[in-house]
Amino acid sequence: MLPRIARGEIQLPDFQRGYVWDEERIRSLLVTIAQGHPLGVVMTLQTGNDQVRFKPKPIEGIEVESDPVLLVLDGQQRLTSLSQALSGDGVMETHDTRGKLVRRKFFIDIEQAVKDPRNLDEALKSLPGDGVVRENFGRDVALDVSTTEKQREHGYFPASLVYGDEGTAWLFEYEDPGVAKTFLNTVVTPMKSYAVPSIELDQQTSKEAVATVFEKVNQGGMKLTVFELLTAKFAGDADYYHATGTDFRLKDDWEETTRVIRKYPVLESIEETEFLQAGDATGQPPRRDGHHSAQGRHPRSPAGRLPSLDREGA
Known part of the structure; x- marks a missing residue:
């Protein structure tokens, strides 16, 4: 589904609200994907419906000019989180638990993940967007994974490299080939093969049915x-x-x-x-x-x- 988002095949109705998830919800979502746990169903609507004329807009962070094939009715926050965290440079603008606007990038602690692949909550890290963790009011550097070399040194694998060949190349140069292979097989490959469950409404879906979808969405998740x-x-x-x-x-x-x-x-x-x-x-x-x-x-x-x-x- 993420490649289709990147190509602009999957977009949003233009009236949809902006992206609002905070960093902990994003991190928890990535943990869910990494562990292969069930994820809430995404609902989409085929374009070309004679009864519903939604004007489309790309998912936040995606720049395309092509016409979509599907419009997301339910699942905007999840798909935006995944498309931004797992592609490009992986840097996201979000909010911390205090509501402060922050830039975050997500990493997986390789040693921790290999040690207990069934419990990846501790292994999945949310770090500042530049990859540098500071303390003592910014005077001291507690962790620096701002470059590929430093990431390998500390064993912090960027979540944005899960898809594509870059992740495999990154692990090929890791200092412990055995650990790298185990990490690839137990974490990266399952994440790449994870299929986001979805329901696709066809072009004959009535506008009343579409309205009902939004009413149901309002009963849970981010309230409308x-x-x-x-x-x-x-x-x-x-x-x-x-x-x-x-x-x-x-x-x-x-x-x-x-x-x-x-x-x-x-x-x-x-x-x-x-x-x-x-x-x-x-x-x-x-x-x-x-x-x-x-x-x-x-x-x-x-x-x-x-x-x-x-x-x-x-």
Whole structure:
């Protein structure tokens, strides 16, 4: 699946949120892959669906201009983590446990992994992106694996070399050929052959079924907001496109709306979900001029108005 992501065959619907996983979740995911443990199913949708017109965007960190074959409905955080940590230079922008923005690169301690291949939690390390661990407020260097030579010296194998021939070449020069061979057979090869479980929805899948997928996703993992659920529900509405000749993007509509309501000091703190709830509270959708529509219709919505929310569900 990762090679297909790199080629741009697998992308995201453009309304999907950004990448938000922290370094410990990424590390835990890599441990899961390394030990061959089950991973949550990734759900994708074939492009070319007549009922759903999702605009695509590449997975974060991937630069391609080709059209995708599949769009990820569930599994963005996992696939982004794997594609960034296990390819390229392996350096990722993420957050630590305190929420601080950091750059991290992941390594596998060869000796530790060979010693107990069934328990790789201790062997998989999250280090600063430059490969240098500092202490004493940055004055002292506790560990330096910033170069290939230093990585071999300390026995720290970059996780980004698991795929491709570079990893084999790296191990070929390792000081202990026996340990290198064992590590290759018990850790690297199983990781390379790990198949991410996936469900692929075909081109005949209805937009109602796609909306249901996002509702189910909201029950676990990274919670979606009500606004994100509605964005998913109305994004790429084919009926709206056929009627108007353009796509309705709730996120774009909200950006235009904010430019209007921010002119009113009393509305400066209103967020997107609150704005939608305001329309639901009055029985009429809010308009960008700060008043409620007399006709109860919004000119840009697939349903002719901004979608209202179920107050109990909100």
